[in-house]
Amino acid sequence: MRYDFDRPVDRQGTASIKWDGRTDRFGRADVLPMWVADMDFPSPQPVIEALAGRVGHGIFGYTRADEDYRQAVIGWQERHHHFTPRPEWLCHSPGVVAGLALMVSAYSAAGDGVIIQPPVYHQFKAVLDALGRRTVLNPLRYDGERYTIDFADLEAKAASAKMLILCSPHNPVGRVWLRDELVRLGEVCLRHGVLVISDEVHADLVLGDVPHTPFASISEEFAHHSATCVSPSKTFNLAGMQTAVAIIADPELRRAYDRWLHDYHLWGLNPLALTALVAAYTHGDEWLEQLLAYLRANAALVVSFVRDRMPELRVQPPEATYLMWLDCRALGMTGSALERFFVEEAGLGLDGGHQFGVGGDGFLRLNIATARSRLVQALERMENALSGRPRERAAATEG
Numbered sequence: 001m002r003y004d005f006d007r008p009v010d011r012q013g014t015a016s017i018k019w020d021g022r023t024d025r026f027g028r029a030d031v032l033p034m035w036v037a038d039m040d041f042p043s044p045q046p047v048i049e050a051l052a053g054r055v056g057h058g059i060f061g062y063t064r065a066d067e068d069y070r071q072a073v074i075g076w077q078e079r080h081h082h083f084t085p086r087p088e089w090l091c092h093s094p095g096v097v098a099g100l101a102l103m104v105s106a107y108s109a110a111g112d113g114v115i116i117q118p119p120v121y122h123q124f125k126a127v128l129d130a131l132g133r134r135t136v137l138n139p140l141r142y143d144g145e146r147y148t149i150d151f152a153d154l155e156a157k158a159a160s161a162k163m164l165i166l167c168s169p170h171n172p173v174g175r176v177w178l179r180d181e182l183v184r185l186g187e188v189c190l191r192h193g194v195l196v197i198s199d200e201v202h203a204d205l206v207l208g209d210v211p212h213t214p215f216a217s218i219s220e221e222f223a224h225h226s227a228t229c230v231s232p233s234k235t236f237n238l239a240g241m242q243t244a245v246a247i248i249a250d251p252e253l254r255r256a257y258d259r260w261l262h263d264y265h266l267w268g269l270n271p272l273a274l275t276a277l278v279a280a281y282t283h284g285d286e287w288l289e290q291l292l293a294y295l296r297a298n299a300a301l302v303v304s305f306v307r308d309r310m311p312e313l314r315v316q317p318p319e320a321t322y323l324m325w326l327d328c329r330a331l332g333m334t335g336s337a338l339e340r341f342f343v344e345e346a347g348l349g350l351d352g353g354h355q356f357g358v359g360g361d362g363f364l365r366l367n368i369a370t371a372r373s374r375l376v377q378a379l380e381r382m383e384n385a386l387s388g389r390p391r392e393r394a395a396a397t398e399g
């Protein structure tokens with residue numbers, strides 16, 4: 001079927017963090033929200049129908065991962081990423097960040113060093129701080145256009161670290177790591193006995209030409225020195241379902257993870273999350289293809305709009321994710337002042353880059369997973385704010 005991503009959907013009144021949480025986050029309920037990483041699009045029709053069918057059954061008792069779940073996850077990984085995890089490698093997680101926290105708990109001790117590569121998804125550091133781990137920074141290199149891994153620095157830092165949390169593809173800089181880059185990173189980590197935790201939640205959202213390579217698919221050795229988190233949450237806009245899959249090939253690592261999952265009594269699946277995951281991974285291919293085409297066009301629109309009408313900013317099309325990383329350093333605003341400027345002057349809720357750690361200051365993260373008309377509205381408001389023109393207030397509360 002043909003999906004209509006152009007139709008703006010009113011999400012207000014659904015307890016949506018992105019829409020209904022605007023006052024808490026930005027101090028105002030009237031900003032156009034282009035922040036938190038979920039999409040303004042309904043999930044694929046087969047998911048909606050499967051959920052409706054499951055709801056109709058009417059009994060929502062304790063639920064476990066079954067054969068359909070395992071086949072759905074494995075089939076998806078095979079079709080989209082040429083990776084065939086064994087059924088026993090799959091463990092449930094109540095969300096990706098929860099999975100990362102369980103892995104950090106299972107595989108390291110308080111005070112151990114864990115490498116992250118900023119600017120990076122801010123919850124990595126939040127988890128490490130909460131669990132009393134020592135965050136070791138291996139900042140990405142930026143040449144004004146493209147981000148790369150600083151391997152010399154990684155080699156030096158790996159000597160004092162126990163683990164590395166890899167963001168693959170990378171939020172917020174939008175890189176899809178090349179197979180060669182992953183091999184190099186993996187070899188450094190193996191040499192120093194650093195375990196790789198690979199967060200692959202954005203793996204299905206590849207917009208460029210470089211395919212995503214699952215870290216554990218590269219070799220047996222990499223598979224056994226890593227633990228991976230995947231989820232249908234970003235791909236199919238199911239983040240509120242809070243379900244993810246930990247893929248752990250090594251039996252010892254899997255047992256350690258499972259122990260933590262059971263100790264906190266987090267092993268059970270939400271029955272609706274299970275239904276949604278199976279339907280999405282089994283019948284979501286057609287929807288995803290159309291979504292990616294829509295996101296590519298949105299990204300291209302942002303790139304040309306910025307080039308033609310906001311030349312003081314810089315942006316590259318993301319290789320993956322629906323998050324665009326705007327280099328606003330020429331505006332001379334740092335810290336939360338940049339975010340506040342667009343709240344106050346443009347009526348826009350964007351994520352300030354300073355939240356993503358070293359290298360993020362002076363950048364903004366723009367979520368483009370919304371109807372094109374809204375995206376155009378957001379860009380026009382940015383343009384007006386930058387040129388000092390007052391924005392049209394009437395549309396500020398549009399849903």
Ligand SMILES: Cc1ncc(COP(=O)(O)O)c(C=O)c1O
Nearest residue numbers: 037095096097098121171199201
């Ligand atoms: C890299 C990365 N990991 C994890 C998450 C969140 O995953 P979950 O909601 O399943 O905890 C996000 C959300 O933006 C993300 O960008």
